[in-house]
Amino acid sequence: MGLKEALVRLSDYVYVLKENTIIGQRVPVYFYISDRLFEHLEEDAIRQAANAGTLPGVEKAIYVMPDVHVGYGFPVGGVMAVNTQTGIISPGSIGYDINCGVRLIATNLSEERILPIRQELMQEILNKVPAGVGSRGRLKLSKEQLKEVAIKGARWAVEYGFGFEEDLMHIESSGTLPDADPDKVSNFAYERGSEELGTVGSGNHFVEIQAVDEIYDENTAQKLGISIGQVMIMVHSGSRGFGHQVCVDYLKVAKDALDKYKIHIPDMQLACMPFRSEEGQNYFKAMNCAANYAFANRQILGFITADTLRRFLGISWEELGYRVVYDLAHNIGKVERYKIDGEEKELLVHRKGATRAFPPYNPDVPPAYRDVGQPVLIPGDIGRYSFLLVGAPKSMEISFGSACHGAGRLMSRTKAKEYARKEGIEKVLSGLVVVARGKGTIMEEIPQAYKDVTEVVKVVDALGIAKLVARLKPLGTLKG
């Protein structure tokens, strides 16, 4: 019997894989998924989530979001919380792209102003914002400068001239994670990161000009300063080669330390080390450096895009009305406190393809959003809607303060390319304004290659993990 048959449907959006379904699995795995998305649930993704349930110190349950798909060791869309005293830290369960995440910037512009010029505007953004694998930015930073980036995160970018002090108040952890030690990052990571700060990268990463298309919760939207027809900028990017190298380096450290700490794992991709060990702490501190690099990266990308838009229209910053709504990580490990069976515990929450979704009045929600909850940003794929939600109370009870992160792949990259070639890329993308240096990435990232993100957000909304606020439609997209 396959694992998929072992899943028990508890309600419309909840399936469970009971503990001990696989050997050594100490906690249940909850899948937050609709029946439609269940059809696409891969056997391997279920196995990966169950495997994580065997890791030392795992608490309560593994949670899997509706946009789940197979990842390296741990599925994308997975949330795992580990006891910080007795548990491990797993680089593969945070992901190769450390602090891959999303930033949303609001403007005062209305959609009508952009629609007639969007083709030319996107060409200009293509000229000004570096994108693509191995793309190099306008900055070339020394190791010493990168160490500052690794410590200061988004603040470094603001001090360098990319943005404003107020931006920092509207970023997860203010865009600066404190437990970062740049001496735990390898020279090779610094080399790879030296020319990539302020670049978009490839894959599903993008910079997009959007318009607010539908509002689901007028009251919350108003408090967030969001209204119909408003032009927004969305940035989806991560820590580029810098974070990738940190992950590669510490996966090796973890594999080499398995015997030393007598850790037994069902899959080498789940190689991990005790969180309190020297190796574990070194990775945590290096991971936070990479996360800070990613916060700085999105700070620069968002600012350059806004500045390009502003100059293109020949208007002032005041007239543009640039305002960072929020910026968050969807690949990260965070130390947070949760009540489990009445006992408060300190946990390392691994979020891989999952966003934090803290409810109203949580102290980590910025003051401006205190009574609405933390903004949750869900990027769509080329030509697809993106969504703005806010964290809701249930997340603290049933998902370690987490929600989904996006659509999740449906077709492999090869299959997507085949499809695009067969149908013709012009037809597949008809009506959309998409710019890129090459066609390759676009072919792999066609909308048909992804699950329907609308269905994904419906699930987290229905579960009370996050509440739908607004839908954003793309006006123009820059891809890597």
Add this chain to the structure above:
DNA sequence: ATGTAC
């Protein structure tokens, strides 16, 4: 995701 393969 990724100098898209150590």
